[in-house]
Amino acid sequence: MGEAHSLAERYELLLDVSEILELNRDLNSLLGALCDLPASIGLFDYVNLLLYDAPTDTMTLFSQGDVGGGYARIDGLAPTEGPGQVVWARQRPFVCSGEEYRRHFLKIAALRRNQRVGLYCQMPLTTSQRRLGGVEFISSRPTTYDEDDLTFLRRVASVIAISVENALIGEMRQMEEERLRGERDHNHILVEVTNAVISKLKLEDLVDEVSRSIHRFFGVDFVSLDLVDPATATIKSRSVYFQKGLGPVWGSAQGPLGASPMAPLFETKAPRILARADLGALARGHDQMTLLTNAGFQVACGIPLLSAGHVLGVLTLASRERDKFTDYNIGLLGEVASRICIAVENALAYGEISRLKDQLSRENKQLAKERYYLEEEIRRTEDFGDIIGISPAIRGVLEQVELVADSDSTVLILGETGTGKELIARAIHMLSQRKKRTMIKVNCAAIPSALLESDLFGHEKGAFTGAIAQKSGRFELADRGTLFLDEVGDIPIDLQPKLLRALQEREIERVGGHQPIPVDVRMIAATNRDLTGMVEKRLFRGDLYYRLNVFPILIPPLRERREDIPLMADYFMRKTARKMNRAIEAFSAETMDMLLNLPWPGNVRELQNVIERAVILTKGPVLHLPATELRHHLAPSAALPSEDAVIPLRAAVLPSAASAPDPLPPPAGSSPNPGDLAGEAIERDQILRVLRETNGIVGGPRGAAAHLGMKRTTLLSRMRRLGISPKEVDHRA
Template identity: 50%
Template sequence: MDISEKAERIRHERDQYRILVDITNSVLSHLEMDGLVAEVSREIYRFFGISQISIALCDNYSSAVYLCYSSYYQRSHPVEKMQYHLNELHPDLTQALDSNQPVRLTLDSATQDPLYRHMCEQGMSETLLLPLAFNHKPLGVLVLSHENKSIFTEDNCNLLKQIAARFAIAVDNAAAYGEITRLKDSLKTENLWLTEQIHRTDSFSEIIFQSEAMRNVLEQVDLVAHSDSTVLILGETGTGKELIARAIHRLSDRHQRTMIKMNCAAVPSGLLESDLFGHDKGAFTGATTTHIGRFEMADKSTLFLDEIGDMPLDLQPKLLRVLQEREIERIGGNKVIPVDVRLIAATNRNLKSMTNDREFREDLYYRLNVFPIVIPPLRERPEDIALLATYFTQKIAQRMNRKIDCIPLDALEQLSRYPWPGNVRELENVIERAVILTRGNTLNLQLHELNIPKPSRLKNALQTPTLLEKRMQTEAPENDDEERDRIIAALKATNGVVAGARGAATRLGLKRTTLLSRMQRLGICVQDLF
């Protein structure tokens, strides 16, 4: 081989490398499938002059369906593009895909094959089938056709094979990007719904709920608020007893004055009497001025005594006298001061059993227990957990000047299985820690720290679906209208909840992602149903 031939060979190899680099850089810059396919078709036509370029790609949601793109280039004519689905791949394309080897075909104008007949009508005479695969995963087939039989030389075929390999990498990247985008959209849709539920729910006085248990509690609040009756709020620690007291005050006729609060467990027993009833100057050592107590401060308003079960036994008769006589005497004073106070007490202790053990006065208990309100623990109203978690995330993120608009749905499902011994307060603390640890816009919940129990197999086995649920799970819809009606019925039955043990996906026997995908395809929006 002389020098000129070597130089020509080097130039030819250089040109091929440039083509390969140009096409590689071009296709790898596209993350959306439609743009990627259009770009690779345009580049192949530009460098090789191939007129008919078709691409059959495996559908991400069904291995039996292929999404096909077709581009037909003619000089002085706009490119003709077509997109369609194939339920069954042509045998020659299947051969190329299964063998992962190129297949070259000479077309016969007399063929009756639908695929090749269409190509022959466009004047094509030669076809090259190039498999698209990445990491041993078949992705589809690149179909190249041309009028000139000499276009597919061995040299061109080798270069096109390398282009197909790089195109397969780009296809895999675009498919992954599409899946990520779809999941993010699904998460945003679910979180937008949760956000709207927070704003649309019957929350008064900062109480976030959608459970029937809390609805019953707030009905009792509404009933007792306009009276002056003493209210005893019972519930475990962290259930929001102060919020309920605040709601009663805001709905009462005393709402124009500030509610006075006092935690009986937080004040030393020696100072509790002075804090409640006040003292005159010189009443005891250190009493250099007159002190106004909480009862006087709450005149014409509401006094909220939290942790009433921790009030010392010797102070309880004085509290009972105030409730009965509506008057107080300051420590060290001899003046009777009338007070008009509405009392709301709260405790996480069992006052009835305390009276039996002589740890709490029975007469005071009955005086306080005029209208008891029992707040259910969070574990008894799991349907409120997702709303509360979303609300706390927004509130805490805003306070920290952070933007967090996404909570993973599987994390919300796990939160609903946790018993929450600290109730709403514990949930808020967990969310606050997660906001601090979050670096992006998706909440970083540290679920492993909660030791969340796994779902019991026995419990799942005992939860037998109803006849309607069985029918929804087993009968396949005959058309889109029937499937749409079935999904809407499930969403209405679950109050719009998609995921979780009580969600529409479980009722339909579908994965959450599958249901969200079908809802998007059928144009079903949860917000439009309620």
């Protein structure tokens, strides 16, 4: 083409071009600067860029328009299409005339219809770091380039390559900054929403915070939180409508799940967009959609609130801007919805906890009232409440209870069966300093001898067959409380030394153990047996008896406190009638007379059983119990037997002898009761008569015990007490 400039001028021109292009940090401004190159350099009329796009493996052509005009962008060209097969693949310049260009590259030439190609030159657009594409220098005149021209154009291409690389780096940096800025804004919104909603434990407060946050960050004017009530298959909605200049308007609604515009979300579990047309169609059957269409909203969006794959509800949003809910915004709103879902779960859990707490509080108050009532009842019943009587005999017993209760002394309660020994023991405990602790009861007669030691003192693991774990005994359970040993006379003789040691040393050893265990126990024992006689016969250890007999209390039998019978009978009658829902108010005179005149060998327990039977049999408000029924219950009757009749023992004087153990001997120094002597005489004659009839045989199905309706051991005990021997029957006949 010839030298348009001297060599020095070209270098100076190259420097100017480099400085100009360096000022343009983005591709658009760089393309604008390239438009001025043809006029500045003079070797070409057009300069075009071919930039390689690695992700798509294509070239993008930036083609200059009229001389000095802007650039048109053409995407999707193959890198090796046209001259690129030489320039891109081989990284060598390509130069040809306009005629050759049009002849060989017709398709490519068609893309440059506005450019008159007289001479075509493409240089590689390459830096030291990477290949960027190619740069085209096109002259509209049919001319040629010499070696100096090509060398200069190659240097111009190198300057352009550096500028393009810088521009692309700048654009990448800007894109990265925008991405980071977007992530920052994204995270800022999530943090703000999370902080706003996570602390709200009431649904009303939660909806308020959610709506305000979404309105502020997304410019959405309608927000509704729609939660499902699984129990009723309904949706409960609470919404906020932000009206410009008027402030938020709150609303609430409830309806069937199937009628909700967002019902499909519960199946798809994906966001749903409703355009203006959809809103209009739904408005006919849904008040919320009517509100949105009348207010000019153009689009609505439903975001499911997902919890472990289950749709808890829907976050419904609406906007007057058609393009408000872009993919990016929906994605961000989905993340916001996940935070809201956690807050909703917390609020629902808090509501349930509050409900249960209130319910528990109410129940606790009710239980406190019931407990107070029961404690009062227990206090009344256990502080003498069930010990009923006005007789001097029972008053004397209660005075003894009050005297000994406050001490820690061992008490021995003596009395016939059914006299209320356990009630006296409980009264002592409840009046003592140990009443806040437990009174542990052990019925020594009800526990097999082989198990009684383990029950009282506990055992270690492996102490005997079946001892698979360590067990605490009754002494340990009664620590700092009271231990009540009922039927203490039935404790085996070989176990009595260990019990004595526990009482004296206040320490025990478990079965199979060797470590002493200190115990602080107040001992109360009770029996209906003659311990003094048992000591004499070596059936009970004397030292243990003296240790138990620190403060004996003798409970009088019912026959010695007959003035208490009306009170106790009335108490048992009312208690039983109330339990059976019967309206009985009083006793008949005949029934009360019979109750007063019977000897009651079973004492208070027997009286209670008689009253219970009478309540069952009575049909009116007055308790009646015919003599025949009373005789049937007491077996035998109170009538005296005929001389030839063989009836159970104590038919006239001592009812229920079959179930009653021996009465205790009268206290020393007391005079015998004439009624008791007469009863013993009748009992002695009856036993002798039956023994004569059975030829002195006591046991067995044909023995005297079976005829008299009692156990063999009981009959032998009575015979010993009355001084009767089977061998003497013939002599006495």
